[in-house]
Amino acid sequence: MAALVSPSTGRSVSGLSPTPTKPAASASSPTATKTPAPAKTPPIQKVQLIVSAAASLTESLNELQPLFEAKHPGITLVFNYGASGTLQKQIQQGAPTDVFLSAAAKPMNALAEEKIIDAATVKNLLVNDLVVVVPADGGLMISSLADLKRDDCRKIAIGTPETVPAGSYAQESLTGSGLWEVLQPKFVFAKDVKQVLSYVESGNTEAGFVYRTDALASTKAKIAFSVDGKLHKPITYPIGIIRRTEHRAEAELLYDYLISPEAAAVFDKYGFGTSP
Template sequence: MRKLIWIWSSMTLLFLCSCASPSDSSETSIRIAAAASLKDVMEELTPLFEEQYNIEIETIYGGSGKLARQIEQGAPVDVFLSADLRWIELLKEQNLVEKDTYIEYATNRIVLIGDDSTRRLDTIQELNLKENEQLAVGNPESVPAGTYTKQALERIQLWSRLEDQIVFGSDVRQVLAYVESGQVDYGFVYASDAMISDKVITLTKVDHNLHDSIVYPGIVISKSRSKEQGQKFLTFLTSDRATEIYNAYGFNPMRGGKIEQ
């Protein structure tokens, strides 16, 4: 029986509760809704930006789809950093974002992870779960990493075969935590997530031709009271210092819409 696991983080609950009370310090602060896979990068970028511009940043993390739905419902967000294009397009269609602020600044790779006792694979086509084994995947309905994974597994006719043994996570970091804790045997996460953990190993990379291109875009929200500050942050994401940080955490930076090698 496939298990669907929804565990809301306390940070997300606090975020939802705050939706009715926008920040009163819009001149010196911005609120950013960021994909969970960006957490480590953001924790290094944020203090650098705050020091340079004297602008305080509050960041809320979660699955891109969940964050987009909260923005739809009026959550007081200034900048949205998604892990795919789909959710920003959804907000564009509703005129909820400033279209001329849109940027693409990094890309990533989907990998299969397990613990250090697990056999490495040449390709994901070799993935063959035993009857008692489980596989964690981000919920494809709201988690971009899950969407890419489902596309790849469907392309090679593996999704339907493994579906009953899949455990869904509410974001990619929850998938990583499931594998780290031994609750599941395998998981599909971004290469950047696997890189930060010393409790899992990368078993194989997913061929990028099996799914849509993985692009990290950012955009300013139309109802933001700090649009100028939000634009400064998006510009900062394309700086040389930010590029160094993306590389350090396993992302591939983009400049002018092209991936840096």
């Protein structure tokens, strides 16, 4: 056995054995076995659900979106807001849509008759009221449809009746009151109720016809008066599922959620009534 040399004295030190070195672990040694990495959980494949909805539902549906998605993390809602008649035409032309929420029965019924909407799913979800609004600051003091004839009420915003249900309800009310033809020179037509509201808020028109829910959501416009509900058809918001949807199960989950008490509480917050 070779003698060890003391590192401090440089002398050999007898009687001491070198510390044995451990043999290197072989490939077959247990210590060399690598623990396999845990299998990666595949990401959730989210379904994108496209909802075409009346513009007057914007605020309430935007609030409901995260509440629904929290309950169903595999679904992402994408909203397409606009005038109900315009949305109807888009759907008829094949625009991707899974669920339709209209601000009137006519567009929904037309799609159901063409078998684009599953008629078995059509249900009146909400009700609303038609009101006349004026600018919040310095707006005219008017209290009836007849007051719209006043000389100081120069321009009146109204949704295009052919595509905007609120405009159609306004036309029906004014026609029944004998004022439609008289007020024609004052009308400024808009693509939807949100544009009507913006015209009034900016002072570009002295008055405008919108839904109560739109007026309540605005800080720059105020309700001058409510239009008598007897002058027009009931304002209902039907919901229906598109027959050609590729995500029927997910569409039914949204459908059921929107008719739930939780959703009804949010709609109520924005001034909607629930349909009996």
